[in-house]
Amino acid sequence: MQVDVISSVNEARTDELLHKTVIVIDVLRATSTVVSALDNGGACIIPVETVSQAKQCQSLGDLLGGERYCKKIAGFHFGNSPLEYTEQHVKDRRIILTTTNGTRAVQKAQRAAIVLAGCLRNAASCAETAVSFGKDIAVLCSGTRDEFSLEDGLCAGLLVERIVQFVGNQSRARVSTNDLGMALRFAYLHQQDDITSTLLESSNGKRLARLGYREDVVYCSEVDVTTMVPILDQGMLVPFSCSAQARTLPR
């Protein structure tokens, strides 16, 4: 099984993602928010690229979420803070989400065989689910404005580590990773006991803390705390357990 890490959206070539399982990562904060919203009972998340697409998608009862420059978009119900998406607000609701980097990465991955949303919080379950499809895996870091982001890189390294562990435990085929995947796995292993403070030292972590979102960074830095794995199903991110794929896969 080949596992390749891609450092940012611009580095991803659509033709390299075809036939693969793609795990999209935007730790600060889009994929952490998606996981949180579904964990709290949200029916589904519809990722869109622009604010006008979000408004066009909206049906009666739908919630609008998203950010530009880390801040809530005027007229939207939520920003991009996972802590806003509480059960009280999102239970059984469709949420239309547009963010600067994360939703763009999901769009880029759309033609892949399978698209999952990964973050530090769901890494082990996300790795296990990805392996269960038996396909090669691409870990697509959203990055920030086409640059590598430390938090996405460490999450990619963690996912590679969990995939290697999981495949090893199942005595399945060997895992090969590209050079970036190897480097980020080493980086994660070096910092694994110190993820929260490392995220607070990252470029996005510092920016968010300055804007008053320090608590978000701490929340997003928690590792393997939920089994919620969002999967893209007809343009909507839904819990993997509820998806068509889950019903057809031998697990």
Next chain:
Amino acid sequence: MQVDVISSVNEARTDELLHKTVIVIDVLRATSTVVSALDNGGACIIPVETVSQAKQCQSLGDLLGGERYCKKIAGFHFGNSPLEYTEQHVKDRRIILTTTNGTRAVQKAQRAAIVLAGCLRNAASCAETAVSFGKDIAVLCSGTRDEFSLEDGLCAGLLVERIVQFVGNQSRARVSTNDLGMALRFAYLHQQDDITSTLLESSNGKRLARLGYREDVVYCSEVDVTTMVPILDQGMLVPFSCSAQARTLPR
């Protein structure tokens, strides 16, 4: 002092390199070869992009070195193996070098204030020399055909680590690094006792070993074994100690 790591030549924007000290890295093998050739008494290395440029540059007595697809170019004196550039062959000779990635990276960096050639073998001295100029530093990994290479990434991480140590010892200003620099420093620290086997597991390391250059990979994986720092001076890489900059700098 800001220290930014750039993952491959294509990621480098010339305007971001202006006014900086740029350390160009191509561990396997161009910058290791340059260091080796100068260590063995070569007068200078002239990096050029194409085979025809190399031939046009050649004056009587000059040596031609370089590779395409890791192999020696027909009619050239040397390939790109640092082990070929022995004192017997290179002493006091000008060498014109063209390689797939490394010499392209030097060309890209040409408009920077200072350009140094770094590899694992000269990392500590290269870091110390870079810091001595007092400018912000860009560490430019050559990569392989515009993709990140593990060996260049680990060397970049080592350089960041040595720069931090050196600035710390001098009680100078604090070093800030970009997210990629932080990640690669962590990766280096995790693998620092195992650099040779890690390089042999990298994509380029495996390719070179397959082609019969395993000994090159081992040689290029040795850390801090020489104080030779090549600097670009009027289009030629010369030992820093012989350059105009060395004569004008307070050291």
